[in-house]
Amino acid sequence: MQLLTIGINHHTAPVALRERVAFPLEQIKPALALFKEAWTGGKRTLSAPEAAILSTCNRTELYCATDAQASRDSAVEWLSHYHGIRAEELAPHVYTLPQSEAVRHAFRVASGLDSMVLGETQIVGQMKTAVRTATEAGALGTYLNQLFQRTFAVAKEVRSSTEIGAQSVSMAAAAVRLAQRIFDKIANQRVLFIGAGEMIELCAAHFAAQQPRELVVANRTAERGRYVAERFGGKSIPLSELPARMHEFDIIVSCTASTLPIIGLGAVERAVKARRHRPIFMVDLAVPRDIEAEVGQLEDVFLYTVDDLGTIVREGNASRQAAVAQAETIIETRVANFMQWLDSRSIVPVIRHMHTQADALRRTELDRARKMLARGDDPSAVLEALSQALTNKLIHGPTHALNTSSGESRDSLIELMSGFYRHGQPARGGEAPTQQASVQASNSDESSDASGSSDR
Incomplete structure (x- = not known):
């Protein structure tokens, strides 16, 4: 089985490109269906791949x-065609991670080692959503299911065994720090939050701690907006009132799931004019962006994106390098464990085939023996013939391989066969395993997959 991860992130591509390849949640299921169809070329004879899509702001x-x-x-x-981007434009920003590199990457992402905010925990929830969506789309199978179950176990181990998340500077905290560079006191400012998701809640909590003059939440769903606003002693307004009231606010933080900008250049120009050029501090945490990029060129407007906030976030990462080293050690051990499991999976079909062939030989010789007994042959002679026939047929394959091989291949076979039949002794414990026990052993991986258990 071949594993592959491809993608772009905040290390390889600017937000302007990341927003063009982002997948809104409602598009992921149909996108997975299209990907599987594209991979097989619509041919039922080809096995469709297991697949999952993780799409966040980073x-x-x-x-x-x-x-294959x-x-x-x-x-x-496929990714470039789906989003209508030329492949040559996208390719330089794409990383490709096969096999163990894909496993290591998944473990690092879930553990917060590849995030803009080192050690942040939000990514685990986002990965679980991606897995749940892929499962509902029928795109997840044994291998990716096992990969992600172990991924979540590794993330839990890293967070419980290291200080990777200690004193992390979140995006919300970074937004407050930037605002404090523009305004002497946030307590004198009016703050508007657009959206009511998890990121907005985090930002509202940080800004509320500064006791702003007013805190307002604008959201498309009135009930959700009201809930978030009341949590922090603020008010809520309909999103439709935003154009008429934007000039009232000194600080605007936006993070919605809109696929198109909801704040245009013209609206901000009118707000600045109504404010008589008093500065507006704006933070756009959405990908795709909520605020048109041209807004950042206006005087008296200080616009920051997730990439801008990343610079501040990285300032606090150096103090946690010891925890990073610990986390990387844990991850390397777990990568080796997963690859060992993956390698073991490759022999399961071979073992099953061996059992099928051996059972077919057994049934043939057993039928022959029964016929001999039915016509009155001596039972001892029948048993002798049965044992000899089974022995000859079972060793025919190895004997033929030895007789037709040569050179290093022959030497390897001799060493291997010697291990099988050394001194003519049966399996360990002095007793040969039954066929039922052997089948159970070969199927142990299947039961492990079904339970989703990890190697720990």
């Missing part, structure tokens, strides 16, 4: 597992 990643050699070019071509 990254868009496609995880897949296929029977995973093709980077095919995946990049």
Whole structure:
């Protein structure tokens, strides 16, 4: 089985490109169906890949597992075609991670090591949403399910065993710090939050701690907006009132799931004019962006995106390098464990085939023996013939391989067969395993997959 992860993130691409390849949640299921169809070319004879899409403000990643050699070019071509971006424009920003690199990357992402905010926990919830969506779309199978279950276990281990999340500077805290560079006291300012999701709640909590003059939440869903506003002693307004009231606010923080900007250049120009050029501090945490980029060129407007806030966030990362080293050690151990499991999966079909063939031989010889007994042959002679026939047929394959091999291949087979039949002794414990026990052993991986258990 071939694992492959392709994607772009805040390390490889600016927000202007990341927003173009972002997947709104409602588009992920149909996108997964299209990806599987594109991979097989619509042919039922080809096995469709397992796949999952993770799309956040900092990254868009496609995880897949296929029977065939995973093709980077095919995946990049599909991603560029889906979003209407030229492949040559997208390709320089895309990272491709096969096999163990894909596993390591998933573990690091969930542990907060690849985030703009080192050690942040929000990404785990986002990954779980991606897995749940892929499962509902019928795109997740044994391999990716096992990968993500272990990913979540590793993230939990890293957070419980290290100080990776201690004293982390969140995006919300960074927004407050930037605002304090513009205004002497946030307590004298009116703050508007657009949206009512998790990120807005975090930002509202940080700004509320500064006791602003007024705190207002504008949201498309009135009930949700009212809930968030009341949590922090603020008020809520309909999103439709935003154009007429924007000039009232000194600080505007926006993070919605809109696929198009909800604050245009013209609206901000009118707000600045109504404010008589008193400055407006604006933070756009959405990807795709909520605020048109041209707004940042206006005088008296200080506009910051998630990438701008990342600079402040990274200032606090150096103090947590010891925790990072600990986390990386844990991850390397768990990557090795997963790859060992992946390797073991490759022999399961071989073992099943061996059991099928051996059972077919057993049934043939058993039928022959029964016929001999039915016609009155001596039972001892029948048992002798049965044992000899089974022995000859079972060792025919290995004997033929030895007789037709040569050189290093022959030497390797001799060493391997010697291990099988050394001194003519049965399996460990002095007793040969039954076929039922052998089948149970070969199927142990299947039961592990079904339960979603980790290696720990």
